[in-house]
Amino acid sequence: MHAAAPEAAPPTPKARVNLRRPEVMDLVAAEVAHHYRSSTVEKLRERGGKLTIGNTTVLLAKEFGFCYGVERAIDLAYAARRSDVETRLAQHRALGLEPVVLQHEGCALWQQALAEIPLMPQALRVVAYVGDARTAMAVGSGQNGGELISLHGIRLGADELAVPGAPATRQWAERVNQLLRALPAAAANEPIQWLWCGAGAELSSRLESALAAGERVHFKTLADPVTFLARALAQSALRGDGAGNLRLGDLTHAMVLAYGERTRRNAALNLLVAGLVLAGLSLGWHAWLARCEARVQSEIVAVAGQLTGAAQVPYGQEVDQVQKALKKQAVELQPFLDAFRPSATRDLAEVLAAARSCRVTLDALSHSDKSLILHGATDDWNRCDPLAARLRALGYTVELSREEAGADELVRFTLKGSRR
Amino acid sequence: MSRPTGQQFWLYAAALTLVLGLALALHALATLSTDLQRIERKTGDLAKLQQIATDWHANQQALQPFEALSAKQPVPLAELFAKYVPGVTPNIRQREARPALAGWQARRTEVKCEAPLATLGQFLRAAADARPPWQLVEFDLTAAERTAGVARITLVLEALEKK
Numbered sequence: 001m002h003a004a005a006p007e008a009a010p011p012t013p014k015a016r017v018n019l020r021r022p023e024v025m026d027l028v029a030a031e032v033a034h035h036y037r038s039s040t041v042e043k044l045r046e047r048g049g050k051l052t053i054g055n056t057t058v059l060l061a062k063e064f065g066f067c068y069g070v071e072r073a074i075d076l077a078y079a080a081r082r083s084d085v086e087t088r089l090a091q092h093r094a095l096g097l098e099p100v101v102l103q104h105e106g107c108a109l110w111q112q113a114l115a116e117i118p119l120m121p122q123a124l125r126v127v128a129y130v131g132d133a134r135t136a137m138a139v140g141s142g143q144n145g146g147e148l149i150s151l152h153g154i155r156l157g158a159d160e161l162a163v164p165g166a167p168a169t170r171q172w173a174e175r176v177n178q179l180l181r182a183l184p185a186a187a188a189n190e191p192i193q194w195l196w197c198g199a200g201a202e203l204s205s206r207l208e209s210a211l212a213a214g215e216r217v218h219f220k221t222l223a224d225p226v227t228f229l230a231r232a233l234a235q236s237a238l239r240g241d242g243a244g245n246l247r248l249g250d251l252t253h254a255m256v257l258a259y260g261e262r263t264r265r266n267a268a269l270n271l272l273v274a275g276l277v278l279a280g281l282s283l284g285w286h287a288w289l290a291r292c293e294a295r296v297q298s299e300i301v302a303v304a305g306q307l308t309g310a311a312q313v314p315y316g317q318e319v320d321q322v323q324k325a326l327k328k329q330a331v332e333l334q335p336f337l338d339a340f341r342p343s344a345t346r347d348l349a350e351v352l353a354a355a356r357s358c359r360v361t362l363d364a365l366s367h368s369d370k371s372l373i374l375h376g377a378t379d380d381w382n383r384c385d386p387l388a389a390r391l392r393a394l395g396y397t398v399e400l401s402r403e404e405a406g407a408d409e410l411v412r413f414t415l416k417g418s419r420r
Numbered sequence: 421m422s423r424p425t426g427q428q429f430w431l432y433a434a435a436l437t438l439v440l441g442l443a444l445a446l447h448a449l450a451t452l453s454t455d456l457q458r459i460e461r462k463t464g465d466l467a468k469l470q471q472i473a474t475d476w477h478a479n480q481q482a483l484q485p486f487e488a489l490s491a492k493q494p495v496p497l498a499e500l501f502a503k504y505v506p507g508v509t510p511n512i513r514q515r516e517a518r519p520a521l522a523g524w525q526a527r528r529t530e531v532k533c534e535a536p537l538a539t540l541g542q543f544l545r546a547a548a549d550a551r552p553p554w555q556l557v558e559f560d561l562t563a564a565e566r567t568a569g570v571a572r573i574t575l576v577l578e579a580l581e582k583k
Binding site for chain 2: 272282283286306329330337340343352
């Protein structure tokens with residue numbers, strides 16, 4: 001893991017290089033196509049720039065796209081970045097290093113500052129890293145949870161700024177003020193939260209005086225400023241979100257590619273396992289319910305078959321069929337049950353014994369299924385009452401009727417008993 | 421559109437499996453209530469049938485003593501009458517029969533006579549003790565006009581017999 005800009009040498013005029021070499025441009029063309037070309041636009045072009053869906057017609061502008069100048073500028077920007085990244089990688093490889101992440105330090109500084117110091121609402125933020133030989137600045141606003149506006153580099157660092165009386169400090173301040181003046185007009189009056197870090201943070205008071213920024217700027221030195229950039233780069237690499245990483249596309253480190261592949265494979269595996277578990281549980285649940293139902297049904301069929309004597313009982317009508325069949329069989333079982341019920345002999349013996357004890361003469365006695373009728377006579381009006389009570393004790397509902405009689409005549413009576 | 425790579429294919433397949441799993445899980449949840457109600461209804465039916473079977477088997481125990489008898493026909497009433505009510509010739513008439521299980525039937529027999537009441541008890545006890553037993557189901561007694569203790573008797577007895 002390395003910063004994109006190693007400690008630079010003192011400024012010397014750079015030799016002109018051709019960035020738009022054919023081997024670079026082939027790759028740039030693919031990258032630009034990936035970022036700027038749209039399959040929807042291509043399809044529209046194939047249809048003559050017109051697409052009608054229902055009552056909506058989409059028209060493609062005749063001159064849709066970038067002009068040559070913009071296209072060239074885009075190509076140049078992509079080529080410059082690519083060429084720069086390749087050069088940096090070549091430098092590292094020459095030293096026997098293969099950086100996993102080639103991080104843009106400005107992005108890393110901004111992200112780390114966001115993580116360590118809360119944003120001031122409605123304020124700009126400048127994260128200023130003063131290294132030994134250069135200064136890097138990340139400028140952003142407090143809106144939308146921290147919006148990075150611009151990244152800047154100044155080829156002046158602590159080595160030169162620390163020399164008392166040298167013009168470096170003045171040049172540094174002029175350059176910074178120039179950058180601040182270039183900020184969006186909307187932010188012109190917003191306060192600025194200025195965060196110092198890097199080895200040159202110890203020079204902050206001198207630099208603040210040189211800036212003469214007034215009350216609008218609130219300066220603060222970040223905790224452990226010397227290791228701040230290292231922390232920022234490490235955290236950025238650990239996050240693995242690719243923000244600010246310049247090793248992209250075919251320049252991506254093999255380990256990162258393998259990690260991505262492993263992550264995707266694990267994601268696919270997790271999805272597969274989750275899907276299989278859900279499907280398995282659902283199917284298993286269904287199978288278990290079906291098994292429970294089949295077991296209950298087979299028991300129903302067995303009991304119903306046993307009770308009806310039929311080989312097959314219509315599905316879902318088992319209880320009805322059994323009740324119907326048993327109703328028929330119950331009639332044929334009844335004689336056996338009746339054989340165990342008390343015989344009418346008991347009633348006959350009881351009635352005869354009661355009549356004898358009450359000194360009642362019986363003329364007729366008849367008993368059928370649920371009724372008992374007695375005709376008789378007695379010499380006293382009340383003598384048949386105990387007989388009626390005896391019949392009630394046997395479970396009969398009794399109706400007693402007596403005929404009026406003279407003093408020397410017998411009282412004739414009828415006792416009717418009925419039983420449910 | 422570029423063709424999916426092997427890894428993309430597996431990712432799509434896994435996503436499809438997840439969608440399938442979710443669909444199956446949702447279907448299982450949606451039908452859960454109906455499935456449980458159906459099983460509950462069947463369990464209720466089974467419990468009802470088992471109760472019916474228990475009652476039926478308990479009732480069928482009534483058949484066992486008759487099946488265990490060596491004689492499957494009741495003692496003729498004329499024979500019993502001659503033994504316990506000597507000197508009286510009854511008018512014996514077979515009446516209707518009710519069909520019963522396992523080839524049995526309940527036959528009713530009517531006995532008409534004029535006899536002393538004192539002898540009737542012995543006859544009925546002997547009839548009830550016979551195997552298969554005779555059971556008195558109806559009777560009609562009318563006092564004889566001239567002789568005390570004697571009555572015109574109509575008895576209806578029922579006994580089970582193997583057809």
